[in-house]
Amino acid sequence: ETGVTQSPTHLIKTRGQQVTLRCSSQSGHNTVSWYQQALGQGPQFIFQYYREEENGRGNFPPRFSGLQFPNYSSELNVNALELDDSALYLCASSYPGLLNNEQFFGPGTRLTVL
Amino acid sequence: SQQGEEDPQALSIQEGENATMNCSYKTSINNLQWYRQNSGRGLVHLILIRSNEREKHSGRLRVTLDTSKKSSSLLITASRAADTASYFCAPWEGGGNKLTFGTGTQLKVEL
Numbered sequence: 001e002t003g004v005t006q007s008p009t010h011l012i013k014t015r016g017q018q019v020t021l022r023c024s025s026q027s028g029h030n031t032v033s034w035y036q037q038a039l040g041q042g043p044q045f046i047f048q049y050y051r052e053e054e055n056g057r058g059n060f061p062p063r064f065s066g067l068q069f070p071n072y073s074s075e076l077n078v079n080a081l082e083l084d085d086s087a088l089y090l091c092a093s094s095y096p097g098l099l100n101n102e103q104f105f106g107p108g109t110r111l112t113v114l
Numbered sequence: 115s116q117q118g119e120e121d122p123q124a125l126s127i128q129e130g131e132n133a134t135m136n137c138s139y140k141t142s143i144n145n146l147q148w149y150r151q152n153s154g155r156g157l158v159h160l161i162l163i164r165s166n167e168r169e170k171h172s173g174r175l176r177v178t179l180d181t182s183k184k185s186s187s188l189l190i191t192a193s194r195a196a197d198t199a200s201y202f203c204a205p206w207e208g209g210g211n212k213l214t215f216g217t218g219t220q221l222k223v224e225l
Contacts, residue, residue, distance in 0.1 A: 004156075033212060042202055042215030043157065056212055090156055092213075100145055100164075101206045103213055105156035 004093050004106035012112045013081050021076045021109045023091030031055070032074040033103065034066060035090040043090055049074055050096070078111075086113045116140050117214040118186075118203035126222045133190040135219040137203030144208030146179060146186050151200045151218070160188075160201075193223045 005024045013019050025032050031050045035043035045058035049068035063079040072093070078085055088110050092103040118137045127133050137146065145164045149157040163170045163179045163186065170177045176189040186205075190197055200220050204213040 040217070042217050045212040045214065048212055056210055058212070088154065092157075100162060101213065102147065102159055102162060104159065107156045108154070110154065
């Protein structure tokens with residue numbers, strides 16, 4: 001069984017640029033959620049994808065967008081980067097059939113915006 | 115969904131001691147989950163307790179749930195330096211799949 005993987009591990013961008021982060025879900029999981037974790041804070045829910053459709057969104061502006069592919073892997077895209085977008089971005093996969101909402105997290109991508 | 119609030123914010127103990135951290139939440143839940151996060155890494159699921167359970171054990175972990183007080187506690191017995199991490203609780207109401215996290219308890223276990 002393969003766990004959740006994320007790429008890249010670290011990324012440095014400048015303000016105004018665009019970034020794409022990638023996530024491969026755990027084998028058998030069809031749901032992917034993305035979280036943003038600022039330093040010293042808990043993870044904040046960005047959005048979730050289920051069977052290639054957005055299935056819930058947190059309080060993030062439209063410049064945060066995503067995709068899910070037929071193999072259930074996912075991308076998080078952030079346009080017009082701002083300094084406050086610097087954070088650890090976490091991807092988590094789950095399987096609704098478990099009926100308990102246990103989330104399996106990847107190691108995260110550390111994004112620094114200069 | 116609701117957010118759990120962990121207490122204390124920080125806890126420093128000696129290796130071999132027990133560590134207890136608490137979580138409070140506001141509304142009815144389906145289950146409550148505890149996660150651990152080592153510095154700058156992803157979260158690891160530790161244990162899940164359902165609303166009809168009062169206590170659950172997993173290795174050196176013991177979780178209790180008091181639905182009348184809307185609170186949970188996580189006890190780590192015989193702590194080790196490797197237990198140094200942030201611990202988050204995530205109460206889940208059921209319906210919808212997102213989890214909402216508080217700021218966590220930062221545990222430091224010193225040799």
